[in-house]
Amino acid sequence: MTDLLAVTVIGSDRPGIVADVTAALAGLEANLEDSTMTLLRGQFAMVVLVHTSAPVAAVEQALAPVIADGTLGVDVRPVADVDSQPVLGADHILHVNGADRPGIVAGITASLAAHGVNVVGLSTRLAGELYVLTAEVVLPDGVDELAVRADLDQAAQACGVHVRLVPVETDEL
Numbered sequence: 001m002t003d004l005l006a007v008t009v010i011g012s013d014r015p016g017i018v019a020d021v022t023a024a025l026a027g028l029e030a031n032l033e034d035s036t037m038t039l040l041r042g043q044f045a046m047v048v049l050v051h052t053s054a055p056v057a058a059v060e061q062a063l064a065p066v067i068a069d070g071t072l073g074v075d076v077r078p079v080a081d082v083d084s085q086p087v088l089g090a091d092h093i094l095h096v097n098g099a100d101r102p103g104i105v106a107g108i109t110a111s112l113a114a115h116g117v118n119v120v121g122l123s124t125r126l127a128g129e130l131y132v133l134t135a136e137v138v139l140p141d142g143v144d145e146l147a148v149r150a151d152l153d154q155a156a157q158a159c160g161v162h163v164r165l166v167p168v169e170t171d172e173l
Contacts, residue, residue, distance in 0.1 A: 004079050005051075010073055025050055025062070027062060035049065095165075098131060104131055107156075114151060116143060117148060120137065
């Protein structure tokens with residue numbers, strides 16, 4: 001029987017982290033499924049979902065050499081393996097930028113949530129005094145896109161930022 005585990009790695013960036021972590025997991029015949037990896041102000045962050053028959057303790061033991069120098073931390077935990085259903089609706093990219101201040105993400109995402117818009121990916125970065133947020137969102141079928149845009153404009157104004165919602169063009173094969 002295989003289980004789905006979430007493996008989280010965070011710490012000081014260096015070349016080879018991805019290679020080291022994935023090699024340790026491959027050594028257990030763990031199958032990498034969904035993952036995200038990024039650099040946050042010099043801190044490497046990774047979350048990987050893996051299917052494996054290895055218990056959590058064995059995965060932690062396999063990853064022990066990767067974290068031995070103390071610059072990385074690892075968390076391994078079981079997660080529910082549910083059939084992922086695609087989010088139905090129209091894909092959009094949300095761009096937000098403006099002067100940095102607390103509450104930008106909260107204000108913008110609250111506006112989206114009020115319309116049932118699902119955030120499926122989000123990243124932020126600080127470039128000097130400029131705060132930049134980019135998100136992939138799915139507007140549910142039947143939602144009033146004009147109402148979403150109007151509420152986003154209000155939220156952006158309240159936060160002192162600019163907002164732009166752009167439909168994603170899909171390529172048909």
